[in-house]
Amino acid sequence: MEIKYTIQGLLIYITIAFYLFAMLASVLRRHRTGHVLYILGFIMAVLSCGYRWYHVRHVPMQNLFEVFLCMGMIYPVSVFCRRVLRVGGRSGDMLIGAVVLVPAGFYFNAQPLKLPPALQSWLFAPHVAVYIFSYIFMAKAAFHAVWQLVGKAHSPNENLLPPEEATYQVVCVGFPLLTLGLVLGSVWGKLAWGDYWGWDPKELWSLASWLVYVGYLHFRYMFGRRHPYINSIWAIVGIVVIVITMLWVNLSRLFAGLHSYGT
């Protein structure tokens, strides 16, 4: 763990602070204040990404530091879920925003690196961007699944979906993105390494996480809402496998593989 005494670091820490205060305000039922702080946090997150982009002069999605930085811009996802899907959980989104910025702020190396030849592809940015979005949706789905397991519900006057259904709706939005991320990765693998499937640990973990959601969708088709707990457990297992896909494979150095330069 290291503190980044740079403008970039400062922007990240301010964003985290805004998100955490926004969450605190929401939990204390100061919704308006919470919302304003959330928007301020979002503006800082955008500034932070923009600053990085300007600094490294390529789309900031090359390594884990940059990917997590982008994930910090979660506000539009909250708005979309609330308005279009009637899925709430804004304070959860604020927490997700703060949590994804912690590794960027304290753990990952922010040293700008030159793109190695394999990363110089038009598929690079879409592949990573699509995954970033899907992971955020899946994290949000898992948040509602936990809500369902602990028996929480929104107040009826909020006109929002109950947690189990919210989980399903959000997975339905995230799943196509997860699928596209996997497919783009595979097509890129073909271009860069000659094979659309290399049996690399990172590929296998991402296949496993995609399959968990395939399993969830089929299980929910078979049983509907008859086993809400099991439905929720599927969604939570999904995010756990995603986190392993993202972090463990890169960080553990247990499995050397084609994706290891992502650290």
Added chain:
Amino acid sequence: MRGAAGCLIGKPMSIDRTFKNKFRRAVMWAALALIILLIFLSIYGAFLGPERAKEFFNSLPLAVYWVGFALLLTVGIAVFRRLLHVPGLLLVHAGCILVLTGAIWGSDAGHKLRKKVFGIDKIQTGQMSIYEGYSDNRVILENNEIRELPFYIGLKDFRLEYYKPDYIFIQTRRGQAWRFPVEIGVELALGPDHGAITVTRVFRNFKITIEGDRSMAVDEPAAAGSNPALEVRIESPDGQATTRYVFERFPGHIHGEDELLLSYERVVSDYISELQVIRDGEVAAEKDIEVNHPLYFGGYHFYQHSYDDQAGEYTVLMVTSDTGLAPVYAGYLMLCIGVFYHFWLRGLSGRLNKLINTGSKSE
């Protein structure tokens, strides 16, 4: 059924009536079981590392699994009317069948089977090493067997490209460090304890020539080998100047009495092989290949795989057969269109329209 309370995207909440049938129930359970099994197999494979995982997923029991999965998907489409009639669901499931079929068809076992049954003998994957100015048609397979392509690949030139600028990395014995871009003639001040350094020459291929009883450093980029180096003048704090050579290939090359450890760093931006395809003595195709930009000819893809890192005189290409690739890509396309159509267009467009029509009421 769509539009029932709480169901915004995707399938209806109430369980499909057709699901009551026992056979369908069995198919569905089997599908779930195969999906869960594959989750565990993938995780297991991740612990094996790429080579052993590839072997594992291509083994006979797994071949049975893949064929079984593809068959179950086919049976699923046949017995669930909704899988046939809902376009998104059809695209998704048929897409999965295509991906599996293409992958089985293009696998090592698929190639062997075609050789046995149809007599089509194609190399599945292998490597070629080609020297500059030469052509070759021999491919070394993973088992070290050598096979020949029906045409030759010639290498006109192989070259590496580097990001600009180059860097010089300086370290003291006590661990203090600096990293400067290489600029000839610019004095790099290291503070009062360490003096200054100036890069005086850059060599693409450093050589020593002996003239009389004097040895001299010369740059011979056209000569054999590759030995990039820098000539630097080190000025110590007491004003004494010495000349040193810093070699990219031998970082930390140091004289016993030197206080500073120097290295010359360049970051590769691209590996480029200028290739020609030669068939019946004539040039049939030409392409400069680089990472992410392979050559496609005669049912094979040729990739920039590796190179001669000593002298940069030969390139190593990876050759892969394109068999099975078309169905896999078609399957990918169907799968993606299917999921976006089913979950986004069908479900979300209705919601978005409603939102636009009702305006702010939905808030």
